[in-house]
Amino acid sequence: MSKRFPGVHALREVDFELRAGEVHALVGENGAGKSTLIKVATGVYRPDSGELRYLGQPASFARPLDAQLAGISTIYQEVNLIPLMSVARNLFLNREPRRFGLVDGARMRREATEILRDYGVGVNVTRPLRSLGLGAQQMVAIARAVQIDARVVVMDEPTSSLEQREVETLFEVVDRLRSAGIGIVYVSHRLDELYRICDRVTVLRDGRVVQVSAMADVDRLELVSLMLGRNAADVRRHGTTAFGTQHAAREGADATPVLRAQGLSARHRIHDVSLQVHRGEVVGLGGLLGAGRSETAKAVVGALHTESGTVEVAGTPVRRNSTPAAIRAGAVMLPEDRKSEGIIPNLSVRENIVLAALPRISRAGLVDRAKQDEIVRYFIDRLRIRASSPEQKVSELSGGNQQKVMLARWLCLNPKVLLLDEPTRGIDVGAKAEVQGVIDELAADGLAVVLISSDLEELIEGSDRVVVLKDGVQVGELTGADVTEPALLAALAAAPSAAPGQAPAQPERPPPAPEAGA
Amino acid sequence: MTTEASPRGVGFDRDRITHLLADYGVYAAIVVLVAVNTALAPHFLSVDNLRVQLFQAVPVLLVALGMALVIGTEGIDLSVGAVIALASALIPLYLGYGPWPAIGMAVLGGIASGLVGGSLVAFARVQPIVATLALMIGLRGFAVILNGATAKPVNDPTILALGLQSWLGLPAMAWLAAVAVAFVAFLVRRTTFGRQLTAIGDNRPASALAGLPVRRVLLTVYLISGVLAAFAGVLIVGHGGYADPANYGLDYELAAITAVVVGGTPLSGGKVRVLGTAAGALFMQLIEATLIQHNVKSSYEQMVEAVIIVAAVYAARGRAAR
Numbered sequence: 001m002s003k004r005f006p007g008v009h010a011l012r013e014v015d016f017e018l019r020a021g022e023v024h025a026l027v028g029e030n031g032a033g034k035s036t037l038i039k040v041a042t043g044v045y046r047p048d049s050g051e052l053r054y055l056g057q058p059a060s061f062a063r064p065l066d067a068q069l070a071g072i073s074t075i076y077q078e079v080n081l082i083p084l085m086s087v088a089r090n091l092f093l094n095r096e097p098r099r100f101g102l103v104d105g106a107r108m109r110r111e112a113t114e115i116l117r118d119y120g121v122g123v124n125v126t127r128p129l130r131s132l133g134l135g136a137q138q139m140v141a142i143a144r145a146v147q148i149d150a151r152v153v154v155m156d157e158p159t160s161s162l163e164q165r166e167v168e169t170l171f172e173v174v175d176r177l178r179s180a181g182i183g184i185v186y187v188s189h190r191l192d193e194l195y196r197i198c199d200r201v202t203v204l205r206d207g208r209v210v211q212v213s214a215m216a217d218v219d220r221l222e223l224v225s226l227m228l229g230r231n232a233a234d235v236r237r238h239g240t241t242a243f244g245t246q247h248a249a250r251e252g253a254d255a256t257p258v259l260r261a262q263g264l265s266a267r268h269r270i271h272d273v274s275l276q277v278h279r280g281e282v283v284g285l286g287g288l289l290g291a292g293r294s295e296t297a298k299a300v301v302g303a304l305h306t307e308s309g310t311v312e313v314a315g316t317p318v319r320r321n322s323t324p325a326a327i328r329a330g331a332v333m334l335p336e337d338r339k340s341e342g343i344i345p346n347l348s349v350r351e352n353i354v355l356a357a358l359p360r361i362s363r364a365g366l367v368d369r370a371k372q373d374e375i376v377r378y379f380i381d382r383l384r385i386r387a388s389s390p391e392q393k394v395s396e397l398s399g400g401n402q403q404k405v406m407l408a409r410w411l412c413l414n415p416k417v418l419l420l421d422e423p424t425r426g427i428d429v430g431a432k433a434e435v436q437g438v439i440d441e442l443a444a445d446g447l448a449v450v451l452i453s454s455d456l457e458e459l460i461e462g463s464d465r466v467v468v469l470k471d472g473v474q475v476g477e478l479t480g481a482d483v484t485e486p487a488l489l490a491a492l493a494a495a496p497s498a499a500p501g502q503a504p505a506q507p508e509r510p511p512p513a514p515e516a517g518a
Numbered sequence: 519m520t521t522e523a524s525p526r527g528v529g530f531d532r533d534r535i536t537h538l539l540a541d542y543g544v545y546a547a548i549v550v551l552v553a554v555n556t557a558l559a560p561h562f563l564s565v566d567n568l569r570v571q572l573f574q575a576v577p578v579l580l581v582a583l584g585m586a587l588v589i590g591t592e593g594i595d596l597s598v599g600a601v602i603a604l605a606s607a608l609i610p611l612y613l614g615y616g617p618w619p620a621i622g623m624a625v626l627g628g629i630a631s632g633l634v635g636g637s638l639v640a641f642a643r644v645q646p647i648v649a650t651l652a653l654m655i656g657l658r659g660f661a662v663i664l665n666g667a668t669a670k671p672v673n674d675p676t677i678l679a680l681g682l683q684s685w686l687g688l689p690a691m692a693w694l695a696a697v698a699v700a701f702v703a704f705l706v707r708r709t710t711f712g713r714q715l716t717a718i719g720d721n722r723p724a725s726a727l728a729g730l731p732v733r734r735v736l737l738t739v740y741l742i743s744g745v746l747a748a749f750a751g752v753l754i755v756g757h758g759g760y761a762d763p764a765n766y767g768l769d770y771e772l773a774a775i776t777a778v779v780v781g782g783t784p785l786s787g788g789k790v791r792v793l794g795t796a797a798g799a800l801f802m803q804l805i806e807a808t809l810i811q812h813n814v815k816s817s818y819e820q821m822v823e824a825v826i827i828v829a830a831v832y833a834a835r836g837r838a839a840r
Contacts, residue, residue, distance in 0.1 A: 301727075303727055323727060324731060326729075327728075327729035328729075333727070340721070340723060341721075341723050341727050342727075343721070344720045344721045344724055344725065344788075345720060345788075346720045346789060347716065347720060351717070355713075355728050358713060358714065359710055362709075362710045365710050365711060366708055366709055366710075367709065367710060367713060
């Protein structure tokens, strides 16, 4: 199989070839053309020039559906299923088993249960999809893609919302697909995964192919430097994350912590979690998916209803369960789900940045445009936000730039405590380094930072201290020289499971409210 | 990067045309309609006729302005017609204290209705369509009880003047409507309230996490809608010289929604087109007038309106699909 299409706006003379039975990594920064390439291959866009060959034949897909019918399935970053329908319905959507022209519900449920068991998902298939964890939802999406007799499966960041166990299951599935002769395009920013399962790799940069080779022939640093267009030696000197080693600027331990949260409890989510962060300190929250990390952050800023506990910012108690109160006190949170909880998609970059600060930079309820422009210009420069103008719609920006807009929204409030929930998830390597660099700078300037990241390297290198959570309970803390990957894994492994009487195993993120559904 | 996000190339021109249609179609349609009418019947542009049109369009326009704000928050307010009825019932009841206290009471009725509807939506988290549907049914019943089943004449010169008098050649109520349009446009574009309203309509969970006063904004939006509907009720009483809660304001909620939609405000929230809404109200009135003038039966007229609504939503959909 070969696909050629030189000359698309975002792609210049890109050749990409996927063989049957291989797992082909497609990597590059955001904006490198990965998404465009995928969209051309799956019939969303048509190439301006060049040709697309599928199974040896020239092919042209007018619509995504044509590509699907031909056997090209895509699993997007955000799960693309129908939240309120049952799991079984979602799995068989549009190709339900029929009897007498009616949907054969019993058979559908039976088959769905069997299929999903293969993917390590043991759930009641009559439950609505949204009641499942994100990981399980993604598995349903993958199962669905494979079920439609796919010859090519495109996976766009499939593991970004999976926990380790589910990732393992996914890899098994990938292996099975490979042996069945299915070609897989695997897009991911996680190097570990690429080396683990991919056979070959194509590196894109600025719409051009800069490298095609067997995965084993290119080492990690080389790969990163190819993606960034930087010198490998340079990358080696600075490490793969942009964090400095220590933030140090910590005052004596007896000084009042900037953030002191005590005994936070929210039913079924977190139990008696306490957290202290000092000036200039980055405290990491460690734990697996569902451990209550996001919930803790949300509880601190009043976005998750807590039954008990206190939060103090710089020694002043903050009213519980009120986001505006927490923000006024100086505690702000960058939410995990940028798309549904972060950006206001149809508003401009400018309006997204000043959103939270509006009342502060307005007089008598009237917006002050000059002041806004000043703030927006400052942050666009400082965070190097790449937008065609401050008036560009924020939804048109790449993930990394959207994340910087979100950071700017909070930074222009001059917060005392910044809680970051997966600040670099789903953004490209370059933006990731920039965001990490900003976090470092902020801590050096005396901001208290709480960092949540499922990227262990980022968590370890970015944090001065790591509080380990498991099943909504605090189970350990790593300080000083103990902040290492083995120590964190040991803490997670050794941690006793939650006391009976609590119900853990809730999804890390609550199911989206109906009103948020698109 | 923008290069990744924009599927330029295929069908770009058609996209652009749909955008232009959605954004400026109403204004173009008004121009066309006026031109056609003037060609067919020269007296169409006469001052008298224009005044008649304005008298008809203004109450719907006022109600539509409030409706546009509510729709901007991804809500809907079905109670506006009933608020008109309530306002008309309150006027004869308090006219004994003089015209201004009576008008004040009518507006207070609108405020009360908005507070109830807004509280149901903002605090009790009832879906807007349900909350305001309940109000729509309940308030009309209440208004008829207040007034009795028969229409009461209203002879107060101040109130009648609001509905009938002209200032500088235009109906007084047209001036009031112009002020209302300017006020709401200013509210949406230049105040923190307006920007927060837009953000909440576009992405409510994100707005809440950004610390916006979501509930306060929602409550205020329904309150404004109630007040504008009550004003419309006062003008209708002044124009008709009667208070008739059983018949006033019927189907106004639908006329208002039509004006908002035809004006290019998406029902999905996050965007409010104030001038478009005003143009939408005028346009629907012109259509009606045109068809009546040419002796088209009202049943046909309704069908034409249906086609226009579908066309407007279709044009707006082209934009939303991007």
